[in-house]
Amino acid sequence: MHLIRDLVSARTWLALIHHLAGLLIGLAVIFIVTFGIGFGVGALPLALAGLPLLGLTLRFTDWLARFERARFAVLLDVAIPAWPQDARPGYRWLLIPSWRKLSSRATWSEVGYGLLRLPVSVVTVAISVSAAAFGLLLLTLPLYNGALPSRGAVIDGTVVRGGPAMAGAAVAGLVLLLASAQLARGLALADAAVSRRLLGPPSHLAARVTELERSRERVVDAAEAERRRIERDLHDGAQQRLVALAMELGRAQAKFTDDPEAARDLVDQAHAQAKEALIELRNLVRGVHPPVLTDRGLDAALSGLAALCPVPVDMQVDVPVRPKPAVEAVAYFVVAEALTNVAKHSRASQVRVMVEGHGFPGSLTVLISDDGIGGADPGGAGLSGLADRVSGVDGELSVESPSGGPTIISAVLPCG
Amino acid sequence: MRIAIAEDSVLLREGLTRLLVEAGHEVIAAEADAERFLRAVAGSVPDAAVIDVRMPPTFTDEGLRAALVVRDRWPDVGVLVLSQWVEERYATELIAGRPRGVGYLLKDRVADVTEFLDALTRVAEGGSAFDPEVVAQLLARSRHPLGDLTPREREVLALMAEGRSNGAIADALVVGGGAVEKHINNIFTKLGLAPGERDHRRVLAVLRYLNGVNP
Numbered sequence: 333m334h335l336i337r338d339l340v341s342a343r344t345w346l347a348l349i350h351h352l353a354g355l356l357i358g359l360a361v362i363f364i365v366t367f368g369i370g371f372g373v374g375a376l377p378l379a380l381a382g383l384p385l386l387g388l389t390l391r392f393t394d395w396l397a398r399f400e401r402a403r404f405a406v407l408l409d410v411a412i413p414a415w416p417q418d419a420r421p422g423y424r425w426l427l428i429p430s431w432r433k434l435s436s437r438a439t440w441s442e443v444g445y446g447l448l449r450l451p452v453s454v455v456t457v458a459i460s461v462s463a464a465a466f467g468l469l470l471l472t473l474p475l476y477n478g479a480l481p482s483r484g485a486v487i488d489g490t491v492v493r494g495g496p497a498m499a500g501a502a503v504a505g506l507v508l509l510l511a512s513a514q515l516a517r518g519l520a521l522a523d524a525a526v527s528r529r530l531l532g533p534p535s536h537l538a539a540r541v542t543e544l545e546r547s548r549e550r551v552v553d554a555a556e557a558e559r560r561r562i563e564r565d566l567h568d569g570a571q572q573r574l575v576a577l578a579m580e581l582g583r584a585q586a587k588f589t590d591d592p593e594a595a596r597d598l599v600d601q602a603h604a605q606a607k608e609a610l611i612e613l614r615n616l617v618r619g620v621h622p623p624v625l626t627d628r629g630l631d632a633a634l635s636g637l638a639a640l641c642p643v644p645v646d647m648q649v650d651v652p653v654r655p656k657p658a659v660e661a662v663a664y665f666v667v668a669e670a671l672t673n674v675a676k677h678s679r680a681s682q683v684r685v686m687v688e689g690h691g692f693p694g695s696l697t698v699l700i701s702d703d704g705i706g707g708a709d710p711g712g713a714g715l716s717g718l719a720d721r722v723s724g725v726d727g728e729l730s731v732e733s734p735s736g737g738p739t740i741i742s743a744v745l746p747c748g
Numbered sequence: 749m750r751i752a753i754a755e756d757s758v759l760l761r762e763g764l765t766r767l768l769v770e771a772g773h774e775v776i777a778a779e780a781d782a783e784r785f786l787r788a789v790a791g792s793v794p795d796a797a798v799i800d801v802r803m804p805p806t807f808t809d810e811g812l813r814a815a816l817v818v819r820d821r822w823p824d825v826g827v828l829v830l831s832q833w834v835e836e837r838y839a840t841e842l843i844a845g846r847p848r849g850v851g852y853l854l855k856d857r858v859a860d861v862t863e864f865l866d867a868l869t870r871v872a873e874g875g876s877a878f879d880p881e882v883v884a885q886l887l888a889r890s891r892h893p894l895g896d897l898t899p900r901e902r903e904v905l906a907l908m909a910e911g912r913s914n915g916a917i918a919d920a921l922v923v924g925g926g927a928v929e930k931h932i933n934n935i936f937t938k939l940g941l942a943p944g945e946r947d948h949r950r951v952l953a954v955l956r957y958l959n960g961v962n963p
């Protein structure tokens with residue numbers, strides 16, 4: 333049944349329209365592209381006079397690729413992802429293609445598509461349209477067979493005539509017609525598969541784009557959460573302390589003449605409040621980004637963390653070449669978060685921190701192990717936030733923490 | 749004492765100047781960047797300099813580098829470095845060459861005026877003043893094992909590293925001077941340092957020991 337339904341379904345007709353449209357587009361495009369690229373490249377030796385023509389042609393193939401991706405989406409419902417956009421413009425003075433543009437794989441894939449459109453469409457149209465037409469001719473043969481000049485269709489010199497032959501022709505025509513619908517659709521899919529290779533990035537690149545999109549989302553979320561935390565810390569900590577401080581100073585001011593002794597006590601309290609506020613602000617700043625990390629690198633910055641940790645830390649840092657700041661910061665925060673967890677939950681008596689840089693380009697390995705009770709939850713806010721930060725620099729975080737311990741947290745961060 | 753100040757924040761520069769003047773010192777220069785500060789020091793050499801680590805133009809460690817210049821060019825000038833945060837690495841750089849008359853404190857410490865002035869005087873006289881936080885970092889990252897020390901001896905070691913005198917250590921721990929002497933002798937014996945060193949030379953010995961430089 334569905335064979336007959338397919339014959340009249342919109343998809344079949346859209347596929348046929350797609351093939352025919354491809355033929356027309358291919359015909360126009362192949363002239364523009366061969367002429368443009370041919371003369372453009374040919375005129376290059378003449379003081380680069382061919383460059384604007386080449387640029388114009390490449391602009392055309394850019395536009396063609398966009399148009400064709402849209403056509404595949406509308407007619408065949410096939411989504412072809414675009415090549416990743418270059419951050420910098422591909423042309424200077426509108427028409428002079430940049431070297432990046434000229435050496436990019438996307439550019440020449442799209443030119444290749446422009447050249448292939450016509451031959452591919454010729455084949456698909458030839459097969460699908462002729463199958464449908466021939467099927468229709470055979471199916472209706474009984475209706476006009478007698479009206480043909482030789483009073484019957486001539487196949488291999490014999491004239492086909494008579495009831496059984498007519499029935500056979502009609503059945504063969506029907507089968508061919510039904511098959512042509514499937515053929516048109518199948519060819520459309522094959523066309524889409526070929527075009528996808530030229531109009532879009534290779535599948536591993538597409539997968540990578542998806543992965544990057546996801547990790548970027550996570551990093552943005554993590555940054556947002558971090559901003560909220562800073563806002564909260566400032567609001568609950570330093571700001572409240574400063575309010576209390578101002579209040580105490582105000583009360584002291586009021587009491588100075590009548591009760592100097594009480595005023596002195598209030599000033600003492602205000603003094604203590606101010607110092608507390610300073611400590612809170614300092615810790616907050618260190619949590620956002622430790623200044624020494626920028627100035628002196630990981631080894632120096634980790635000293636501060638080791639001193640703040642109530643559990644004794646055995647720290648070995650061997651990073652001969654400084655990685656880029658983003659990687660350094662992530663490594664620092666992996667250690668910071670791990671040591672915070674050790675102090676809060678692990679009941680450990682000893683922590684080992686190892687940071688090793690393996691050349692450049694290479695990777696930075698961060699390993700924190702303790703002898704505590706284990707049971708750290710990789711899905712918890714702290715560790716999952718850390719995993720997001722690590723994935724933000726394409727690194728990998730692993731957390732091993734069986735209940736009963738020990739806990740081993742490691743991160744491998746690519747550098748370079 | 750004649751003091752030069754390098755501090756880019758107007759509030760702090762004015763505050764420090766007022767505080768020092770009120771304490772009876774003479775502020776010969778108060779500059780907002782390292783270059784002008786060094787020129788001022790060259791023009792009229794002070795007894796001590798108070799220097800902020802982060803200053804224009806890059807806001808990283810200009811002040812520290814200026815402090816190292818002063819330390820090397822005018823060895824008699826006491827150098828007190830102030831910072832919003834203290835780092836063991838900066839302390840190491842400060843004590844590397846001539847660890848005589850150097851100090852490194854959190855800016856917060858200025859709030860305890862008496863202690864701050866005391867530290868500045870110590871530095872100007874060739875002693876040292878290191879922030880407890882820096883000392884904690886040095887102890888945490890010590891290149892030598894400190895396992896043999898008792899907790900009390902560790903406390904004494906930390907106070908010594910800050911640059912405090914025996915009397916001040918005794919006051920801080922609420923013990924007698926004799927007990928402090930005994931602890932110090934034990935520490936020096938256990939760490940294999942020459943015993944009986946006094947004041948800044950002993951601070952030096954301790955700091956160098958923690959940094960892994962052989963005494």
